[in-house]
Amino acid sequence: MWVSTKAQYGLRALVEIGLRQAQAVPLKDVAEAQGISQHYLEQIAAQLRRAGFIRSVRGARGGYKLGRPSEKINALEVVEALEGSLAPVVCLDDPESCWQTGHCSTENLWKRVDEAMREVLRNTTLKDLIEERRLIESRKLVQLEPAVPLAQGGSP
Template sequence: MWVSTKAQYGLRALIEIGRRGGDAVPLKDVSERQGISQHYLEQIASNLRRAGFIRSVRGAHGGYRLARPAAAINAYEVVTAMEGSIAPVSCVEEDHVCSSQSVCGTVDLWHRVDAALRDVLGGTTLADLIEQSERQEHARLVQLEPSFAASRL
């Protein structure tokens, strides 16, 4: 399975929007903070909106906010909304009929890989990712603090 930038950026955009609580977040802010092209981010936001993860807010202080609580959105939902199937091989997809299944020695392996992907992504909420992002930023800021203080001496 190869996760495209569309799914990766979709998750990053949701984290950025979710970090702002209930405030509307302009895509320009998300673009600048995440280093994602605003044009590409507009396409991603359109997909996220259609999938019901975000809603747009019009007006001077407009932008996007989460349409559901961060704890009610999991990574599996987001990745599959952006990617479609995340099956590592086609033979584990629900509608696939494999003519080699009776002689294939790897089908069980691929089913386990698929189940592991679903478990990890499905067991990770947007709230988990937001919390992790905030911890990482806090740690980064703490590391910068001593060098900032030394430069002021």
Template sequence: MWVSTKAQYGLRALIEIGRRGGSGAAVPLKDVAERQGLSQHYLEQIASNLRRAGFIKSVRGAHGGYRLARPAADISAYEVVTALEGSIAPVSCVEEDHVCDRGHVCGTIDLWQRVDAALRGVLGSTSLADLIADSERQEHARLVQLEPTYAEARP
């Protein structure tokens, strides 16, 4: 499975909106694009898909932007990736609607089914709230590293 930039950027945008809009405030897409280093034009296309899929809702007006349409804990990475990518099956023969006439003699089907189950398991058990918390921990660790220690701060 190859995860496109659409799914990667979509998750990053949702994390940013979830972090910054936690108080219910709308987050301008321009701010998300700048903070994440993404093309605003491409992010607008992705946001349109995220809105149609029910992950975010738009807020019009002077303080407009986007906010999460559902609690972050109720949005799984699996839902987001499949909404933006479609199937995440590593090979077509493990897709639910695929009929394979070689399944009875294929020596790799079990491997691909395990890979598929692992992908679904990891993405399905990871919520947007988990990703937001990870992002906040990473930023906190980065900020702590930037703070001078007492010995370094002394003249």
């Protein structure tokens, strides 16, 4: 299963909203910060809201806030809410779809792939992703002088 842009953008939007926990974040700001079409983001936000990951705040300073603490949201539940099944092959979700179910030499491989992916996503919280984003942003603030290549007179 390939993770679509819907799940990728959904997680990125949640990170953006989570970074600004003290205030409601307009979707326009999220779309601009993440380079996502606002129209597409509105569709994703509707699904995120229905799933309880975000809640809307009305008024002049309205927008979206997280629906629950970032440490209580894991990537697996977000991806499943936006994508549906994560199974890499149909027969894991629907054993009746394949006549070889139970007799297939690759069935256990796909089960292991499925469980490994689920475990990584399950063990990654939105809080982890927000902290990763903060780390990335702090690295951007540190400006290092470019190294001078040895051929241009730099010392070894």
